[in-house]
Amino acid sequence: MKKIFSLLSAAMMLAACSNNPKQDSKVTVTEPILKEKFKNNFLIGTVLAADQAFGRDSLTINIAKKHFNALTAENCMKPEIIDKEKGKYDFSEGDLVVDFAKKNNMYMIGHVLIWHEQSPKWFWVDEQGNPLKPEVMKQNMKEFITATVEHYKGKVDAWDVVNETFNDDGTLRETPYYKILGEEYLKLAFQYAHEADPDAKLIFNDYNVSKPEKCDAIIKKINELKSQGCQIDYVGMQMHSTMTFPTIEQLETSLKKFEDNGIKVQITEFDLTAIPFPEGNTADITAKADYKDTYDPYRNGLTDSARNALNNRFNDIFECFVRHSANIERVTVWGITDKGSWRQDWPIKGRTDFPTLFYSDGKMKEFLCK
Numbered sequence: 001m002k003k004i005f006s007l008l009s010a011a012m013m014l015a016a017c018s019n020n021p022k023q024d025s026k027v028t029v030t031e032p033i034l035k036e037k038f039k040n041n042f043l044i045g046t047v048l049a050a051d052q053a054f055g056r057d058s059l060t061i062n063i064a065k066k067h068f069n070a071l072t073a074e075n076c077m078k079p080e081i082i083d084k085e086k087g088k089y090d091f092s093e094g095d096l097v098v099d100f101a102k103k104n105n106m107y108m109i110g111h112v113l114i115w116h117e118q119s120p121k122w123f124w125v126d127e128q129g130n131p132l133k134p135e136v137m138k139q140n141m142k143e144f145i146t147a148t149v150e151h152y153k154g155k156v157d158a159w160d161v162v163n164e165t166f167n168d169d170g171t172l173r174e175t176p177y178y179k180i181l182g183e184e185y186l187k188l189a190f191q192y193a194h195e196a197d198p199d200a201k202l203i204f205n206d207y208n209v210s211k212p213e214k215c216d217a218i219i220k221k222i223n224e225l226k227s228q229g230c231q232i233d234y235v236g237m238q239m240h241s242t243m244t245f246p247t248i249e250q251l252e253t254s255l256k257k258f259e260d261n262g263i264k265v266q267i268t269e270f271d272l273t274a275i276p277f278p279e280g281n282t283a284d285i286t287a288k289a290d291y292k293d294t295y296d297p298y299r300n301g302l303t304d305s306a307r308n309a310l311n312n313r314f315n316d317i318f319e320c321f322v323r324h325s326a327n328i329e330r331v332t333v334w335g336i337t338d339k340g341s342w343r344q345d346w347p348i349k350g351r352t353d354f355p356t357l358f359y360s361d362g363k364m365k366e367f368l369c370k
Helices: 007-017 058-067 092-103 134-151 176-181 184-196 212-227 248-260 304-323
Strands: 043-048 070-073 107-114 158-163 201-206 234-237 264-272 328-333
Touching (some): 043 092, 043 107, 070 092, 070 328, 092 107, 107 184, 107 328, 134 176, 176 184, 184 212, 201 264, 248 264, 264 304
Parallel strands (some): 107 158, 158 201, 234 264
């Protein structure tokens, strides 16, 4: 297969698709429409925040409409937004995103039902701060999942049901859900979601899935839950990537493992950081580090060599996705343009990163422009 982006064409593409001050104005290349470019491979998705759905950012809204055919609610469908106070549901922000998806004929993903982050504490403690009894927690889970999934029944195509449940070594995270209910909470989450909307597709979502121990543990758990009658339609591979992780070999191996086990894949939260990452290979939102100049090398813009390296890395990963597209239904990029990416402020605030498919000015990354 020919590379999407090759070293031989790098100079021309840099000129055609970017605001590089050295660009040759005589070279013009039309940016492809991404949902057309990948129409024979997979859905190509992005995320939308309520503020964008309100129409306050015309640049990103126009990009989303033109290029993407799948949509995930970035934050506004998380438990802390929908049900901050127990039983007082607020679906208003999520409704905006869902309406946007419907108007633009986009596959809609709800994110996320059960996660130990960005969830109100009443999910697992009482008014005195004591851990809930198991039956109370089960009831809380059922009420929230049922109310949320039923509200969006027929409007949300797929749900991230559980999120980030495994450690990188393949052990289950000791989240509040796990401490009170043990492994049963995973089964209950999928059970409640399926009961609320039998037609919705259900996703088991996590990051660093290309790490062997974690990949194997997730496969084992999905197969176990399926054997107990749970509907699990996809594994969700977040793919918050760096310039070195996952290696293409690691990515190939994990995708092949899922294929061999009959588990369909959705790439749920892809981005690629171009800058040094001080916390190792993680996507844990609690990770923090102090600002240092060495962690922000491109605050004045990418050098030509860094731009080439970034585009080649993007290309290698997307080529791998395409090779395995028979088992990958969707690739969602976690952000529309670089400017709006969470990577700009995590794990260090105030840095300049280039993690999405579009630069901050709305120009497409060069590896796609051919």
